[in-house]
Amino acid sequence: MxxxxxxxxxxxxxxxxxxxxxxxxxxxxxxxxxxxxxxxxxxxxxxxxxxxxxxxxxxxxxxxxxxxxxxxxxxxxxxxxxxxxxxxxxxxxxxxxxxxxxxxxxxxxxxxxxxxxxxxxxxxxxxxxxxxxxxxxxxxxxxxxxxxxxxxxxxxxxxxxxxxxxxxxxxxxxxxxxxxxxxxxxxxxxxxxxxxxxxxxxxxxxxxxxxxxxxxxxxxFSAEAATVTVKGRSVHTSSAYKTMVNACEIAARFMQLLPPDEKPENTQGKEGFFHVHNLEASVSQAKISMIIRDFDGEKLKDRVAQLDLIASLLNREIGYESVSVGHHHQYSxxxxxxxxxxxxxxxxxxxxxxxxxxxxxxxxxxxxxxxxxxxxxxxxxxxxxxxxxxxxxxxxxxxxxxxxxxxxxxxxxxxxxxxxx
Ligand SMILES: [Zn+2]
The missing domain is CATH 3.40.630.10 (Zn peptidases)
Structure with a gap:
């Protein structure tokens, strides 16, 4: 018609x-x-x-x-x-x-x-x-x-x-x-x-x-927006051995550590999620922009805490404060x-x-x-x-x-x- x-x-x-x-x-x-x-x-x-x-x-x-x-x-x-x-x-x-x-x-x-x-x-x-x-x-x-x-x-x-x-x-x-x-x-x-x-x-x-x-x-939903910032250590590839910290790699690791079942494409009904909607990355720095959603305000706070946890895990591995998480509340x-x-x-x-x-x-x-x-x-x-x-x-x-x-x-x-x- x-x-x-x-x-x-x-x-x-x-x-x-x-x-x-x-x-x-x-x-x-x-x-x-x-x-x-x-x-x-x-x-x-x-x-x-x-x-x-x-x-x-x-x-x-x-x-x-x-x-x-x-x-x-x-x-x-x-x-x-x-x-x-x-x-x-x-x-x-x-x-x-x-x-x-x-x-x-x-x-x-x-x-x-x-x-x-x-x-x-x-x-x-x-x-x-x-x-x-x-x-x-x-x-x-x-x-x-x-x-x-x-x-x-x-x-x-x-x-x-x-x-x-x-x-x-x-x-x-x-x-x-x-x-x-x-x-x-x-x-x-x-x-x-x-x-x-x-x-x-x-x-x-x-x-x-x-x-x-x-x-x-x-x-x-209740909603938070989060920005994960990664500081790398950029050196020439010729002298990178045990020195370079590639922010691209760390940003990728960060995203891999997010629960795979808790993304928009894998959730429905009353399930919440983490959603990475933008990624900018170079060897020296990376920025992951994400939104976090949940129907339950307390569970939303838990999700933000999970991001902090991933950051501290990676920082321990890297040996300096490379990864930091900033977040702000959007609505409830x-x-x-x-x-x-x-x-x-x-x-x-x-x-x-x-x-x-x-x-x-x-x-x-x-x-x-x-x-x-x-x-x-x-x-x-x-x-x-x-x-x-x-x-x-x-x-x-x-x-x-x-x-x-x-x-x-x-x-x-x-x-x-x-x-x-
Ligand atoms: Zn409208």
Whole structure:
């Protein structure tokens, strides 16, 4: 099957949520890890300004701060003044992994469950995107096969905007005081740092940034980044006997001493890992860059200790302090915070149920903004957006899933109108 631009056009005429989504993905907002600016790209500032003007035109106070984060203030509806304040969060940037300029979505109507041929000639099927066949019969938004779609996370942004529009237009929509937050640079791991949790003053929040319809992310990895530095002793090969210490060899030994079963390619489910993602080495020095992941904070500490142990073993062998390990904490498992806030998860579960969605609580083998925000005082599970195969040209979005995302977020808002913890 192939996607069609005119079918997409027709759908946008009748479906305001999809229309908003298309408008958002046309803004190029890829983040850039090599950029030193905040936000990392100007496109995010342009989209942010657009969001501010949209929300202001709906009658909300909206502002874009100096980092590009857009915050919208939503006063409570009458009678809901004492309900807990809720934050709805989505990110404006898209992944740097595939081009994000010139995104022009196509629609595959009534998907037959087989392969979808994208305009570039790329083919998406169950091999590339295992969940795709289960969306047989759905209308599916796809890319041209060159750009990414940007449903991660413009589907989340579109849903939150739609809820704001409904609140503005329907005085009978009961809701608590809320903050809508459109963050920046999530894909390069910086966004949570730029969100001022104190200023939001919310009891809890949700990020709308997940995948398959029904997923509710309640657990994430805890994460450390480590750098192993090796100092060699470089001498001419002619006089190397018993003198040269080759940092290349030592770096290789270090990596061999990492447990072979505890690498990303050999782990799944709730298993943690060590992952070497970069290696620079010469005779005189080497640098191993790695990330370490575990769902259990204590086990994560043990893993860091293992690196220290390998370093001291090698140093003893070499006879001087050749190998040193530096590490820093990246984020923590939100699940360890959420267990202390059972009312948050219970409201999320009830919201899915109210929207007619079977809840699938997920442990994410990665982090979400909620991983940091939860530990900084804003318990923050992650709702699905429905997008599939994110971060590349195969990214797609079943229209039904996008609407289910809207229904779940709307149900959460309504449930919170009457909730106080
Ligand atoms: Zn995302």
């Amino acid at each position: 192939k996607g069609s631009l005119s079918d997409m056009e027709d759908l946008c005429r009748s479906d305001p949520l999809v229309r908003t989504f298309r408008e958002l993905v046309r803004f190029p907002t890829q983040s850039d890890d090599n950029s030193k600016t905040i936000p990392s790209t100007d496109g995010q500032l342009r989209l942010g300004a657009h969001l501010v003007s949209l929300c202001s035109s709906l009658g909300f106070k909206a502002e874009q701060d100096d980092k590009g984060v857009v915050t919208v203030i939503v006063p409570p509806s009458a009678g809901c003044e004492s309900a807990d304040r809720l934050a709805l969060i989505a990110h404006q940037d898209t992944a740097p992994d595939a081009p994000g300029d010139g995104v022009e979505p196509r629609l595959v109507k009534n998907y037959d469950g087989g392969a979808i041929e994208l305009d570039s000639g790329l083919v998406t099927d169950a091999k590339i995107c295992p969940n795709l066949p289960s969306h047989k019969g759905d209308d599916i938004v796809v890319t041209d096969g060159v750009t990414l779609l940007g449903a991660d996370d413009k589907a989340g942004v579109a849903v939150i905007l739609e809820i704001l529009r409904e609140i503005a237009e329907d005085p009978s929509f009961r809701h608590p005081e809320m903050r809508a937050v459109f963050s920046v640079d999530e894909e390069i791991g910086r966004s949570a740092d730029y969100i001022d949790v104190q200023k939001l003053g919310c009891a809890f929040g949700v990020t709308v940034d997940g995948g398959e319809a029904g997923d509710l992310d309640t657990t994430t 498992n939100m699940g360890e915070v959420l267990v202390k806030h059972p009312e948050v998860l219970s409201r999320c579960r009830r919201a899915y149920e109210a929207a007619g969605i079977a809840v699938r609580e997920c442990a994410v083998r990665g982090g979400t903004d909620g991983s940091n925000l939860s530990w900084r005082g804003l318990p923050c599970p992650n709702f699905f957006t429905g997008s599939l195969c994110m971060h590349g040209p195969y990214e797609c979005l079943p229209v039904k899933s996008l609407h289910l995302c809207h229904d779940a977020v709307r149900a959460l808002v309504e449930i919170c109108a009457d909730s106080r913890s």
